[in-house]
Amino acid sequence: MLSVIIATYNQENYVLDTLNSMLKSDVHDVELIVTDDCSTDRTPEVVEAWIDKNGHRFANAKLVKGSKNVGIVGNHRKGIAASKGSLLKGLAGDDWFLPGAIDVIKKYDGIKNTIFCSDVVEVNELTDKKRIRKNDQRLFMPMTSSERANLLAGVGCMILAPGAFYSRDVWEDSADLLCGIKHIEDYYLWFCSAKKGKQFVEVGFSSVCYRVHGNNICAPKFKKLSITQRDFLKDEMVVNIQISRDAEVSLLAKYSAMVRFVSGFVFSKSYDYVGRSVAMWLLRVIRLADPIYFKNAIIKVGERILNL
Numbered sequence: 001m002l003s004v005i006i007a008t009y010n011q012e013n014y015v016l017d018t019l020n021s022m023l024k025s026d027v028h029d030v031e032l033i034v035t036d037d038c039s040t041d042r043t044p045e046v047v048e049a050w051i052d053k054n055g056h057r058f059a060n061a062k063l064v065k066g067s068k069n070v071g072i073v074g075n076h077r078k079g080i081a082a083s084k085g086s087l088l089k090g091l092a093g094d095d096w097f098l099p100g101a102i103d104v105i106k107k108y109d110g111i112k113n114t115i116f117c118s119d120v121v122e123v124n125e126l127t128d129k130k131r132i133r134k135n136d137q138r139l140f141m142p143m144t145s146s147e148r149a150n151l152l153a154g155v156g157c158m159i160l161a162p163g164a165f166y167s168r169d170v171w172e173d174s175a176d177l178l179c180g181i182k183h184i185e186d187y188y189l190w191f192c193s194a195k196k197g198k199q200f201v202e203v204g205f206s207s208v209c210y211r212v213h214g215n216n217i218c219a220p221k222f223k224k225l226s227i228t229q230r231d232f233l234k235d236e237m238v239v240n241i242q243i244s245r246d247a248e249v250s251l252l253a254k255y256s257a258m259v260r261f262v263s264g265f266v267f268s269k270s271y272d273y274v275g276r277s278v279a280m281w282l283l284r285v286i287r288l289a290d291p292i293y294f295k296n297a298i299i300k301v302g303e304r305i306l307n308l
Contacts, residue, residue, distance in 0.1 A: 001059060002030050002106045003085030007075040008093030009037040012046050014211065015093045019050050021209075023057070025102035032061040034093075035079040038069045043093070060084070071182035071231070080171055086110065089165035090185070094211045101207040105165055114199045115170055115190065118163035118207040125213045132206060135159050140202045146248060149194040152187075153243045154253035155296065156260060159200075161186035162210045170198055181239060183232045188239045195248060233268040237261050252291065 004022065008015055022032065034051070036044045047063050055061035064082050066075070076090055087109040091097070098121065108116055117135045124130070136158035138151065152158060164186065174192035181188060194200070215226075243249060244257040 001085040002087045002089060002102070002109055003080075003083035004030060004032050004102070005076060005079035005083060005088065005090045006032070006034045006093055007037070007072060007079060007090065008034060008039060008043050008047065009069075009075070010039045010041045010043060010215075011093035012039070012042045015043055015046055016050065017096045018091065018093050019047070019054070021096035021098075022102060023054065024099040025097065026106075027058050027102060029059050030102060030106070031083055031085050032058045033064060033079045033083045034062070035064045035075045035082075036066065037071070037075040038066050073178050073181055073183065073185045076185045077175065077178075080168075080175075086112075086168050087165065088168055088171060090161075091208065092162065094213070094216075095162050096209050096211075098206055098209060101205075104203070104205055105207060108165070108203070112167045112169055113197070114201055115159070115164060115166040115193060116201050116203050117159050118165075118203050118205055120160045120163040121206050121209045123209050123211050125211065133160055133210075135163070135202060137202070139200050145194055145197040148200065149191060149248065150250050150253045152191045152194055153246070153249045154256045156256075157187035157190065159186065159190055160210075162208045163206070165207075166193075173198075181235050183228070184235045184239055188242065191243060230268060233264050237264045237268075240264070256291075 006015075006018055011018075019034075022030075032051075032055075034047050036047065044063065044065060051061050051063060062082070064078055066078060070078070079090070080088060087105070089102075089105055101118075105116075105118075108114075117140075119135070120133045122131050122133050136155070138155075139148065139158045143151070170189070170193050173196055174189055177192050178185065178188060190200075240257040240261040244254045244261065246254075249257070
């Protein structure tokens with residue numbers, strides 16, 4: 001069975017779009033678990049009313065509330081603990097499924113030791129633009145588990161988390177390693193899964209619309225950061241430190257992880273527009289000293305030239 005875990009926090013203006021999008025697929029054999037991280041708005045009431053009306057269409061549907069705010073990882077962990085499915089799909093309470101996406105995702109139920117990666121449609125409410133984002137294709141090339149782990153360690157997060165779903169064993173085999181990380185449930189999980197020999201499969205379709213708005217935890221570069229967004233930056237630094245200390249990571253990948261740590265540190269210490277502008281240029285200079293980052297920059301420039 002497929003378990004969809006929708007993690008919410010103060011998303012009363014968005015969560016109905018998320019929930020209603022599930023009804024555009026066959027969901028009779030799908031479990032829906034909505035977790036709320038102590039929202040201070042009406043998100044829980046909105047979700048409860050919706051489940052009362054539509055819950056009968058699912059194999060199981062419920063809202064799981066918390067007694068204290070635990071962040072994205074804890075909220076996601078809470079939802080998985082309450083679920084029973086062998087295939088897990090997480091989604092934020094401000095994103096939504098494309099029509100028919102759940103029908104396609106369900107077809108992968110029963111395959112173990114695998115992370116499935118779909119494309120994502122990014123809907124930017126700040127610019128009124130829409131684009132299809134794809135996962136980094138290098139991750140799906142034939143390679144050993146060590147090579148894949150080092151690729152992730154050197155390049156960074158190569159998977160679009162909103163479009164990813166995975167067999168339950170992926171979470172169970174690495175979830176304990178996320179201790180101390182509050183808001184990043186994806187990158188370190190992918191890295192640890194690669195080390196353990198899990199498979200990464202591109203499924204070749206767009207499953208989710210990712211909404212960009214003013215309150216995303218991944219903040220716009222020049223916006224004043226909230227406490228949660230600063231905590232997210234700290235988590236990024238923690239993850240990169242952990243990767244740089246991993247005995248199985250190559251020296252070049254360790255160097256790249258440390259460069260990302262320094263970049264995050266400089267950025268997090270910049271509090272106004274001028275300071276952040278200076279910091280961004282400093283980060284670019286620092287990161288150009290990283291061979292892996294420089295190679296990626298050249299590849300992106302080449303892709304843009306070809307697409308002109």
